[in-house]
Amino acid sequence: MTKKLICRIAEIPANGMKECEAEGGLKLLVANSGSEYFAVQAICPHQDVALCEGLYDGAVLTCHQHLWQWDIRTGAPMGLAEAPLERYDVMVEGGAIYVGSQHALSVGELFTGIAEGTLAALTALAKREEYAEGNTLYKPGDPADDFFVLDAGRVEFQIGRDERTSPAGFMLKKGEVFGWAALLENQPTRIATARVLEKSALLRINGRQALKLLESDPASGYIVMRRLSALIARFLAAPGAR
Amino acid sequence: MRIQVNARNRAYQFEATPGEKILYAGLRAGTDLPYECGTGTCGTCKARLIEGKVADAWPDAPGKKYVKPAQGEFLMCQCAAEGDVTVEVASFVYAMDPGACQLAALSGRVGAVRPLTHDVTAIDVVLEAPVDFDAGQFMAVNAPGVPGMRGYSMVNFARQAKTLEFVIKRKPGGGFSEWLFSGKAAGAALELIGPLGKATFYPSLARNILCIAGGSGIAGMMSILARACQERYFEQYQGHVYFGVRTMRDAFYLDELSAFRAGFPDRLAVTIALSDESVPASAAAEHPLLRFERGFVHEVAKREMAGKYQNVRAYLAGPPPAVDAAIRVLLLEAKLTADNIRYDKFS
Numbered sequence: 001m002t003k004k005l006i007c008r009i010a011e012i013p014a015n016g017m018k019e020c021e022a023e024g025g026l027k028l029l030v031a032n033s034g035s036e037y038f039a040v041q042a043i044c045p046h047q048d049v050a051l052c053e054g055l056y057d058g059a060v061l062t063c064h065q066h067l068w069q070w071d072i073r074t075g076a077p078m079g080l081a082e083a084p085l086e087r088y089d090v091m092v093e094g095g096a097i098y099v100g101s102q103h104a105l106s107v108g109e110l111f112t113g114i115a116e117g118t119l120a121a122l123t124a125l126a127k128r129e130e131y132a133e134g135n136t137l138y139k140p141g142d143p144a145d146d147f148f149v150l151d152a153g154r155v156e157f158q159i160g161r162d163e164r165t166s167p168a169g170f171m172l173k174k175g176e177v178f179g180w181a182a183l184l185e186n187q188p189t190r191i192a193t194a195r196v197l198e199k200s201a202l203l204r205i206n207g208r209q210a211l212k213l214l215e216s217d218p219a220s221g222y223i224v225m226r227r228l229s230a231l232i233a234r235f236l237a238a239p240g241a242r
Numbered sequence: 243m244r245i246q247v248n249a250r251n252r253a254y255q256f257e258a259t260p261g262e263k264i265l266y267a268g269l270r271a272g273t274d275l276p277y278e279c280g281t282g283t284c285g286t287c288k289a290r291l292i293e294g295k296v297a298d299a300w301p302d303a304p305g306k307k308y309v310k311p312a313q314g315e316f317l318m319c320q321c322a323a324e325g326d327v328t329v330e331v332a333s334f335v336y337a338m339d340p341g342a343c344q345l346a347a348l349s350g351r352v353g354a355v356r357p358l359t360h361d362v363t364a365i366d367v368v369l370e371a372p373v374d375f376d377a378g379q380f381m382a383v384n385a386p387g388v389p390g391m392r393g394y395s396m397v398n399f400a401r402q403a404k405t406l407e408f409v410i411k412r413k414p415g416g417g418f419s420e421w422l423f424s425g426k427a428a429g430a431a432l433e434l435i436g437p438l439g440k441a442t443f444y445p446s447l448a449r450n451i452l453c454i455a456g457g458s459g460i461a462g463m464m465s466i467l468a469r470a471c472q473e474r475y476f477e478q479y480q481g482h483v484y485f486g487v488r489t490m491r492d493a494f495y496l497d498e499l500s501a502f503r504a505g506f507p508d509r510l511a512v513t514i515a516l517s518d519e520s521v522p523a524s525a526a527a528e529h530p531l532l533r534f535e536r537g538f539v540h541e542v543a544k545r546e547m548a549g550k551y552q553n554v555r556a557y558l559a560g561p562p563p564a565v566d567a568a569i570r571v572l573l574l575e576a577k578l579t580a581d582n583i584r585y586d587k588f589s
Binding site: 167 | 330570574
């Protein structure tokens with residue numbers, strides 16, 4: 001893992017935050033919470049707003065533009081937020097703060113906040129695949145064995161068959177999960193076409209193996225299932241939900 | 243013209259009339275496209291053109307600073323389709339609530355004009371056809387010869403309203419307000435689009451309400467209070483109203499606020515915050531039902547609201563620095579959840 005210096009401890013106020021630039025130009029928001037430090041993406045995943053202009057109380061970060069909120073420890077979305085924050089590993093050595101590299105799974109919308117050991121085991125299950133523009137990942141009727149986590153690029157969905165298709169959304173954020181039918185019971189086949197719109201990198205994880213792993217850590221499994229149900233609800237959201 | 247909007251969760255299709263802005267066409271069709279100001283300032287309705295052509299009615303709109311035209315980005319509130327178009331919106335989009343008031347293009351004439359202070363005026367707009375709106379909503383208003391539209395909140399509240407009341411603050415160099423104060427406005431024809439805005443109040447909310455307004459931001463609060471009083475909401479729930487102005491000379495609607503309070507003296511409290519002068523002795527004598535305090539409105543509210551935040555929904559409006567300061571108090575000190583802090587951003 002590459003480790004980059006990002007700032008000195010003295011630069012970060014107690015229970016405060018600051019936007020810092022790591023060696024190589026990566027800009028991150030570094031926050032203090034008690035005796036710990038956290039590093040997350042500097043820009044709100046909603047619109048191009050600097051999170052350092054937001055509000056932070058030592059535990060919850062709020063973007064001042066539309067009041068999206070996150071748990072600084074995990075990057076998990078709270079309240080109105082519709083996406084997690086990308087989180088980076090942090091090491092504190094001799095008054096300096098270093099950030100590590102970051103894995104799409106650790107910022108995956110289903111997995112923020114689960115036990116480190118379980119995350120590592122899931123990461124070991126993940127196969128990284130790269131696709132060129134125009135590739136079809138799956139189509140209706142294909143077996144729904146694996147789910148995917150977007151690392152980079154862009155994936156689009158279509159429902160319907162032949163000439164009668166209709167766009168069914170798209171994914172473009174690192175950590176977004178799709179093909180989640182692989183995590184559901186009695187959903188053996190795909191119901192949509194998934195197509196890669198630009199050169200993309202994906203993590204492919206077998207659904208049955210992931211579920212088995214989560215059974216051995218029910219606390220993490222519960223978090224994943226809660227997030228999965230929130231994800232599904234977002235696609236089903238009925239009028240009047242506000 | 244057929245418009246297709248590809249959103250993060252699904253695609254929507256709707257028809258637009260020639261020249262109709264894509265945002266308004268979508269809202270009219272019941273598709274809850276993202277927007278806040280609806281009038282070219284906030285950048286929230288940013289979209290990306292995938293196929294077809296759009297015409298930008300106001301290329302110098304302040305909100306253009308949020309878009310990257312080289313990547314096909316544009317503001318849906320300012321652009322009309324030229325033929326069928328497909329656009330992409332990078333957020334989740336849902337159908338509007340079935341009970342939401344339908345957006346429409348409206349015509350009206352400027353009726354009564356009543357100066358409220360040295361630089362604030364109330365105007366009535368008499369509509370050709372009645373309209374339904376929710377308390378707290380606004381209209382995008384277009385004046386003859388002024389580029390772009392301006393958002394103004396309704397002051398009154400009525401179903402099938404034939405007259406809309408607005409509060410206009412005079413801003414030197416502000417196209418719309420200069421036009422209004424020029425004397426040419428009486429009887430003039432206006433184009434309106436709306437209702438717009440999500441900082442709305444419904445009696446079924448069943449929460450205590452807190453209104454914090456600065457200056458002309460009181461307009462939407464008056465509509466909220468009008469509806470709440472019509473429905474005798476304050477027989478059951480508390481209402482806390484904080485209205486910030488610089489000096490007594492800048493205060494208005496004090497008689498109307500007193501009348502609201504007179505109907506529900508036990509549960510409705512109204513405080514006027516004066517930021518630039520000490521409270522004159524005459525203030526309380528002339529307005530015995532109102533409280534007067536010295537300070538910025540968010541600071542006065544913070545002092546008085548401590549310990550009273552249970553089951554509260556807050557509505558905020560006014561100059562952006564005042565709204566931001568109030569948000570800070572409500573999130574960090576009052577610990578309100580973000581969905582109970584409602585405001586429409588105009589910048």
